[in-house]
Amino acid sequence: MNDIQTLLQTANSFVWGPPLLILLVGTGIYFTFKLGLLQFRHLPTALRLVFSRSGSSNAKGDVSSFAALCTALSATIGTGNIVGVATAIKLGGPGALFWMWLAALFGMATKYAECLLAVKYRQVDDKGQMVGGPMYYLQYGVGSKALAIVFAIFALGVACFGIGTFPQVNAILDASEISFGVSREIAAAVLTLLVAFVTLGGIQSIAKVAGKVVPFMAILYITACLSVIIMNADQLLAAIELVLVSAFTPTAATGGFLGASIMLAIQSGIARGVFSNEAGLGSAPIAAAAAKTDSCVKQGLISMTGTFFDTIIICTMTGLALILTGVWQSDYAGAAMTTQAFAIGLSSDTIGPLLVSVGLIFFAFTTILGWNYYGERCVVFLLGTKAVLPYKVIFIGLVASGAFLHLDMIWVIADIVNGLMAIPNLIGLIALRHVVVEETKLYFSSMTKSSKPATA
Template sequence: MLDAHAILLAIDNFVWGPPLLLLLVGTGAYFTFKLGLIQIRHLPTALKLVFSKSSSSSAKGDVSSFAALCTALSATIGTGNIVGVATAIKVGGPGALFWMWLAALFGMATKYAECLLAVKYRKTDSKGEMLGGPMYYLRDGVGSKWLANLFALFTIGVACFGIGTFPQVNAILDAASITFSLPRTGSAVVLTLLVALVTLGGIQSISKVATKVVPTMAIVYVVACLSVIVLNADKLADAVQLVLVSAFTPTAASGGFLGASIMLAIQSGIARGVFSNESGLGSAPMAAAAAKTDSCVKQGLISMTGTFFDTIIICTMTGLALILTGAWQTDFAGAAMTTHAFATGLNSDTLGPMLVSVGLIFFAFTTILGWNYYGERCVVYLFGQKAVLPFKVLFIVLVALGSVMKLDMIWIIADIVNGLMAIPNLIGLVLLRSVVIEETKLFFQQSRSAPIDHNA
């Protein structure tokens, strides 16, 4: 008799195997070199644009560029930053962190390209709201309706039955139950009501919550990680050396760590890195398309900082905390490993676990909001505005059901559909590469003759 779990696991390993990882990293590497290391050379400009208020009267859009970035970050900064990093290092050793950095570096160029295209090919609906994302540049740029439909269908699947609901709901309820002894049923009711309250308000409501919660929680979490690093500063040089050496040599078994080959470090680091920052998957362009901007290049620059914040900063902080405290060599895994690192690093069995749990709760909540918006954009694309309310009601019901769902199969299904999302999007990026290059050249040629207005 066929084992459904084993079949899904085989499909998952195939989807997230070397071909997709090479396509993801290869696309990022291509844009990195064709655009002249744009993510390094123009990162200061991009960061200035992020924290500047748009005052241009010609800028069209639904929310500010900063709010659009926060909406995208709300979906990416989540359990992956706490659980995903721990999983990568547990499987691949400290060297996995180096490969996460490399995936993020190339991923910034990919994120730039896909969000540039999202703004260039966006449309306005009957209500005057922006419609954009891979569906539109696949349909109108590439000229392929079936690829666009396929992307939209996979995204709805991820939003409803994958990363957007069940894993996040369970992460919140587990954290509330274990750390604060709150009953799961009561927590599930409160969570469902909060999700309904925010999501029924649309992008304006989601972006308002995202702009307040995401930066606040990211700063609190980074400060907590920095506290662990500062308290263990004497081991920092050795930890960084371990990351660099382990990236190119097998890591020996020690403590609860079983040992890892170089290939395992590469695969786990890149896969978890991409899973965390979503560069190339096509999710962030849907948020970028709603931004008030008069330049697709400016929004591309702003959006690429999302990968910088998510992986280069937050994932690095988590990784260093795990390595400095020796948590990666224990028998703990996932959130339990990160909790142990904080408890050890801060020398507190109450403050450490509380910080991780609070981080998980807020990060998971904003991930639900972000994916609700992505699902809604794809529903509008496939079925029109009339289908939005039924989708939102279904989404809220699924959040409520999340408290009773078993997660072993759900995580695998979510992983598969998430990976499948990337394929049509990456095809679109490759086919529209000349558009990205031309728009970039034109923008920087004009900016050399006239200085960039960071308030525009």
């Protein structure tokens, strides 16, 4: 058993090692410059589109563009924003936060490209619902059914045995038990019923819940982080300077921090950043394909803001809270480190930890919902709509069993499969790069023409 565990750990280190990270960030760099720094120049336009309720009344799709973004964010904003940031800084020091930013800024271009393609190549299933994502642009754009199947299998694996179930279930049950004294059995039963109630209603039900819960939980968590930052505002400039300096110089060992090289800061920052915002992994395009929109470019712009919200805003808030309170130098790790930061930052041993627990519960619950939908769309691609109900029953069963499973091997397998998702998706993005560029040029040239006053 130990040999298998060691083998899996080695495979995981290889999958999430420099080759994949370079490919992920490299794809983002390519699209950033090929699209003329689109994520910087058009971010105000993208944010305006997110919060604009206007749209074409006859646009095809199942849910609004905002609801599609919230569904994607429900799966993206998760325990990685609380635990992942703490892990990155614990391993790589404050400089890891800078590399997280860099991965996110380039990742926005990748997210734009993959969600544009999702809408361009989406199809309608035999129940009249929109289906799309990497498996469809790999099959209908690239022309590779094999790559499409490989992606769908890996994504289904992540939904059922990875990010979508066990880690989230355990995070919810741990937080419920520690902060509220609720037994794991009762919490598991309530969670299973809630997941069943929401997911059996399909994309409309998931999007409706995500559209309300995601903005609420994000605002609650950001407010808590801002409170810590404001209460330590006198040290903010020094903290930002520490992040920038540590990104390019080795961080010395201090307190419980073991020290970190520049390479470790780069690797931990980029890996946890990509893991958190999922840019290039191919998950968000599945939600984007359901959006009611008449323009694949417009949906691409809306979708890329997900990476901005997830990493540039929420991960930054967590990172600054950890650095300002000095807990990154402590012996704490993961969720315990973030909890301690809030306890120190808010000068309260009850309110701080409570806010982290509530954030974890909300973040983890919506991640389960988002990944349930991703898995469902993969099942439709692989087996047709007749397999949706059996899939949902199995998924709900896995959520229920997650309370009683503590197999380290499962987490490692989940990490491996999550990384493997990116490979067929990135092949698709690179193969269809000219389509992304052409669609973008067409959209903005038509926008420029329509904004010019007519000449007499």
